Amino acid sequence: MIVVAGGGAFGTALAVSLAANGPVGLWMRSPEAAEMAGRIRENTKRLPGVALPENIAVSADIDTVFEAETVLLALPAQQLRSFLEQFGERLSGKTLVACAKGIDVETMAGPVTLLERMVPDATSAMLTGPSFAADIARGLPTALTIACRDDEAGVRLQHALTTPSLRFYRTTDTRGAELGGALKNVVAIASGACIGKGYGDSARAALMTRGFAEMQRLAAFFEAEPQTLMGLSGFGDLTLTCTSELSRNYRFGLAWGRHEDFDKSLTVEGVHTALAVARLAEKEQIDMPITRLVADVVNGVLDVDDALQQLLSRPLKEE
Numbered sequence: 001m002i003v004v005a006g007g008g009a010f011g012t013a014l015a016v017s018l019a020a021n022g023p024v025g026l027w028m029r030s031p032e033a034a035e036m037a038g039r040i041r042e043n044t045k046r047l048p049g050v051a052l053p054e055n056i057a058v059s060a061d062i063d064t065v066f067e068a069e070t071v072l073l074a075l076p077a078q079q080l081r082s083f084l085e086q087f088g089e090r091l092s093g094k095t096l097v098a099c100a101k102g103i104d105v106e107t108m109a110g111p112v113t114l115l116e117r118m119v120p121d122a123t124s125a126m127l128t129g130p131s132f133a134a135d136i137a138r139g140l141p142t143a144l145t146i147a148c149r150d151d152e153a154g155v156r157l158q159h160a161l162t163t164p165s166l167r168f169y170r171t172t173d174t175r176g177a178e179l180g181g182a183l184k185n186v187v188a189i190a191s192g193a194c195i196g197k198g199y200g201d202s203a204r205a206a207l208m209t210r211g212f213a214e215m216q217r218l219a220a221f222f223e224a225e226p227q228t229l230m231g232l233s234g235f236g237d238l239t240l241t242c243t244s245e246l247s248r249n250y251r252f253g254l255a256w257g258r259h260e261d262f263d264k265s266l267t268v269e270g271v272h273t274a275l276a277v278a279r280l281a282e283k284e285q286i287d288m289p290i291t292r293l294v295a296d297v298v299n300g301v302l303d304v305d306d307a308l309q310q311l312l313s314r315p316l317k318e319e
């Protein structure tokens with residue numbers, strides 16, 4: 001049986017979709033939340049309004065994760081390392097699929113890299129691509145990427161995870177998949193700020209394009225395949241996240257641009273990823289001005305208005 005570890009919006013939505021194929025487990029860390037979701041068949045805190053099919057077994061017992069052959073790890077990127085520190089040994093030999101989009105601030109590693117380092121004898125993969133939990137849970141058509149270095153395991157996962165509404169494309173380029181998924185969140189914050197500030201759609205298109213150039217530069221440094229960045233996990237997710245108010249990263253940027261508060265309990269992966277990538281880019285001398293400015297605003301070194309102005313007044317150069 002497949003077990004989804006992490007009962008947030010995304011984990012719950014994936015479990016709902018996978019339930020169309022057969023029984024699936026959903027592990028939540030909170031016994032109270034698991035008990036309630038199991039009883040009323042709804043995850044009211046993280047994915048309200050979506051009924052949980054009867055063949056989803058909701059549990060807070062971590063043994064249900066250890067008993068599964070395939071585990072989808074649907075935790076925020078900054079939580080994955082501590083989860084693996086705690087439980088990694090019990091996950092060896094399994095197929096582990098990271099569903100987080102971000103770069104760990106402490107180690108500057110993406111989710112698959114963390115899995116490979118911390119559970120070396122597992123088969124590590126990543127599920128990514130343009131997809132809102134709300135859309136998946138409603139059964140709307142969604143195309144995703146499954147990235148796995150071991151292509152045979154990738155084929156198995158592609159078939160096991162495909163449902164009538166979720167369609168998986170496959171790649172062995174895990175590095176490109178994790179970088180695209182992480183970096184698009186940073187550009188989405190900048191895009192939200194641009195719209196929130198009232199700079200308009202043309203300015204956003206420019207930001208998205210220059211942001212994509214940054215993503216490609218970092219990916220090239222890590223020898224990721226250029227076509228991965230052009231695909232669902234890069235360009236596809238960048239487009240979705242920079243243009244939809246369903247995105248928390250985009251809405252966080254909108255609030256920045258409007259000088260409004262933002263709900264701190266929401267997961268906004270781009271904030272931490274901007275800090276990690278800005279440090280990495282500085283260390284490796286990679287030109288990533290949008291990421292740098294988002295990180296400067298996060299760190300309180302610049303205010304949003306100054307950051308956007310700096311972007312607009314960069315030296316003239318070739319495209």
Ligand SMILES: NC(=O)C1=CN([C@@H]2O[C@H](COP(=O)(O)OP(=O)(O)OC[C@H]3O[C@@H](n4cnc5c(N)ncnc54)[C@H](OP(=O)(O)O)[C@@H]3O)[C@@H](O)[C@H]2O)C=CC1
Pocket residue numbers: 006007008009010011028029030033046074075076077079082083099100101102131132133134266267269
């Ligand atoms: N939501 C979406 O549309 C999409 C999300 N993603 C990615 O999925 C990842 C998760 O996001 P999402 O589900 O939306 O986030 P949510 O904020 O909805 O939920 C995060 C979940 O992780 C749980 N959690 C946090 N830390 C731990 C831990 N140490 N051990 C166990 N559980 C933990 C939380 O538990 P608790 O409730 O107890 O706090 C919560 O249920 C992110 O990387 C995101 O980028 C990818 C595509 C779409």
Ligand SMILES: O=C(CO)COP(=O)(O)O
Pocket residue numbers: 101129130131132185188237240241246247248249250267268269
């Ligand atoms: O990754 C996502 C869409 O593909 C979800 O975006 P947010 O995390 O910004 O809500």
